[in-house]
Amino acid sequence: MFMTTLWDRSRQVAVQAILDTAVRLFAEQGYEQTTIAQIAREAGISQRSLFRYFGTKEDLVCGDQEALGELLRRTVEQQPAEVSAWDALRAGFEVILTANHTPERVLELSRLIFATPSLHARYIEKRLRWQTELVPVIQARLGTTTDPSSPDPRAKAIVATAFACVDTATELWAGHDGRLDLADLYDQCLAAVRGED
Amino acid sequence: MFMTTLWDRSRQVAVQAILDTAVRLFAEQGYEQTTIAQIAREAGISQRSLFRYFGTKEDLVCGDQEALGELLRRTVEQQPAEVSAWDALRAGFEVILTANHTPERVLELSRLIFATPSLHARYIEKRLRWQTELVPVIQARLGTTTDPSSPDPRAKAIVATAFACVDTATELWAGHDGRLDLADLYDQCLAAVRGED
DNA sequence: GCCTTTCTGGCAGTTAATGCCAAGTGGGCG
DNA sequence: CGCCCACTTGGCATTAACTGCCAGAAAGGC
Numbered sequence: 001m002f003m004t005t006l007w008d009r010s011r012q013v014a015v016q017a018i019l020d021t022a023v024r025l026f027a028e029q030g031y032e033q034t035t036i037a038q039i040a041r042e043a044g045i046s047q048r049s050l051f052r053y054f055g056t057k058e059d060l061v062c063g064d065q066e067a068l069g070e071l072l073r074r075t076v077e078q079q080p081a082e083v084s085a086w087d088a089l090r091a092g093f094e095v096i097l098t099a100n101h102t103p104e105r106v107l108e109l110s111r112l113i114f115a116t117p118s119l120h121a122r123y124i125e126k127r128l129r130w131q132t133e134l135v136p137v138i139q140a141r142l143g144t145t146t147d148p149s150s151p152d153p154r155a156k157a158i159v160a161t162a163f164a165c166v167d168t169a170t171e172l173w174a175g176h177d178g179r180l181d182l183a184d185l186y187d188q189c190l191a192a193v194r195g196e197d
Numbered sequence: 198m199f200m201t202t203l204w205d206r207s208r209q210v211a212v213q214a215i216l217d218t219a220v221r222l223f224a225e226q227g228y229e230q231t232t233i234a235q236i237a238r239e240a241g242i243s244q245r246s247l248f249r250y251f252g253t254k255e256d257l258v259c260g261d262q263e264a265l266g267e268l269l270r271r272t273v274e275q276q277p278a279e280v281s282a283w284d285a286l287r288a289g290f291e292v293i294l295t296a297n298h299t300p301e302r303v304l305e306l307s308r309l310i311f312a313t314p315s316l317h318a319r320y321i322e323k324r325l326r327w328q329t330e331l332v333p334v335i336q337a338r339l340g341t342t343t344d345p346s347s348p349d350p351r352a353k354a355i356v357a358t359a360f361a362c363v364d365t366a367t368e369l370w371a372g373h374d375g376r377l378d379l380a381d382l383y384d385q386c387l388a389a390v391r392g393e394d
Numbered sequence: 395g396c397c398t399t400t401c402t403g404g405c406a407g408t409t410a411a412t413g414c415c416a417a418g419t420g421g422g423c424g
Numbered sequence: 425c426g427c428c429c430a431c432t433t434g435g436c437a438t439t440a441a442c443t444g445c446c447a448g449a450a451a452g453g454c
Contacts, residue, residue: 006451007400035440046403051442121322125314150377153369157386160361168353176348189354194391204420204431233410243434248411 015053018043022060027108031061031116058122061112069130072096077137085141085155086190089134089162094183103178110174127163134159165189212250215240219257224305228258228313255319258306266327269293274334282338282352283387286331286359291380300375307371324360331356362386 021043025034036057040047054060076092083091100106113119139155169185218240222231233254237244251257272292276285297303310316336352366382 011401036442037440048404048443049402052401055442057441117322117325118318120325121318124321124325125318128317151369151373153365153382153385154389156365156369157362157389160365160386161358161390164357164361165354168350168357172348172350172353180347185350188350189357192351192354193358202421207420208432232408245412245434245436246432249433252411254410 011053014045014049018045018050018053019060023105023108023112026061026112031112031119058119061109061119062123062126065126065130068096068099069133071099072130073133073137076134081141083141085138085158086162086194088141089138089159090186090190092134093162093166093186097182107174107178110170114171114174124167127167131156131159131163161193162190165193208250211242215242215247215250216257220302220305220309223258223309228309228316253319255316258309258316259320259323262323262327265293265296266323266330268296269327270330270334273331278338280338282335282355283359283391285338286335286356287383287387289331290359290363290383294379304371304375307367311368311371324364328356328360358390359387362390 018039022034022039025039025042036050037047039060040050043050054063072092072095075095076088079088079091113123135155138159139152142152142154142158145152145154165186168189169182172185173180173182215236219231219236222236222239233247234244236257237247240247251260269289269292273285273289276288280288298306310320332352335356336349339349339351339355342349342351362383365386366379369382370377370379
């Protein structure tokens with residue numbers, strides 16, 4: 001049923017308000033210099049409730065990635081069978097890009113993540129979970145290896161490399177204030193790695 | 198001068214004692230369940246001094262990586278000019294591998310790192326610093342790009358990919374209790390990514 | 395309107411980490 | 425040996441990120 005309870009709605013509003021406050025403060029004075037207490041105060045919420053919405057401070061920046069990971073996996077999975085592993089991953093990344101928030105918000109968050117080592121690390125860690133979910137999908141697309149006695153690292157390696165290129169492209173993109181084309185940068189990274197193309 | 202003062206020596210002893218205590222406790226009861234207070238108590242040192250030796254709890258596991266990063270950078274840098282970027286990086290990784298502790302200790306630490314999210318994040322963070330240090334070295338080996346107007350993502354992408362393969366190989370290696378050859382796994386990963394070879 | 399379910403806020407407590415200061419210890423020197 | 429300087433150590437207080445607990449408020453079903 002379309003039972004959007006008031007709880008759900010006010011929750012959505014609260015989450016957005018907290019998120020806006022947090023991102024603004026992070027941009028103004030840096031991530032480490034901003035305390036949870038300050039965010040809670042300015043967002044008009046108790047510290048305790050803030051921790052109920054976002055389990056950790058880092059989740060304020062890279063928290064909503066679970067849904068995106070699911071979208072990515074499904075997109076890659078549903079590519080036609082004749083599409084190569086690399087192209088399937090590329091298609092997935094493309095969808096994620098457009099499904100994201102506004103480009104300005106993405107740019108702001110990217111800058112924050114790449115400027116804060118602990119955030120960058122946590123961000124990559126979240127993405128590692130996406131990677132493990134994608135490995136079987138890519139493995140299926142590669143077919144079985146000729147030697148079934150030793151484990152097949154191909155899928156793992158391909159997925160890890162694709163993400164490394166996404167990361168590299170995003171960092172460059174954020175460093176140039178979004179003036180370059182992200183998809184184009186990704187292609188350049190992949191070309192540099194794979195030689196031909 | 199070769200002035201190995203008593204301070205330096207006792208410092209070395211203390212560091213080793215703390216490290217042994219910490220790794221043992223982490224293996225016995227897990228990383229998160231072990232407190233700094235407990236490590237300090239069992240190592241016979243004050244909590245305050247422990248923090249002077251190791252700035253953070255995470256450094257107890259992946260702390261001595263600064264020296265390794267330096268070694269890696271220098272090794273890659275000193276490869277002959279005719280060695281390709283990929284081979285130079287491979288040579289660097291090879292040196293690091295053998296320069297490390299005993300394989301058992303490495304295996305133990307790897308398992309701990311891959312099993313503990315916060316440790317994994319910190320480990321990634323340290324490696325990201327290695328990457329940024331290596332990018333100019335690889336860039337020099339690649340030569341300048343034909344189009345100087347747009348930034349050159351090649352070095353960044355190559356370094357990121359090489360590390361992604363190291364990470365993939367290490368995870369597989371740790372998952373198989375070190376029964377496989379790490380260098381061999383790395384080569385397989387790179388072959389899967391780069392096609393030929 | 396009443397009762398159950400769920401959410402909220404405050405409070406105390408834990409843990410990692412940092413600054414400060416007094417006390418201890420090694421090392422050089424007359 | 426005794427003295428002084430440099431450096432280290434340990435305890436204390438403090439901060440910031442979390443977590444558990446409990447009382448009270450708000451929402452939803454009847």
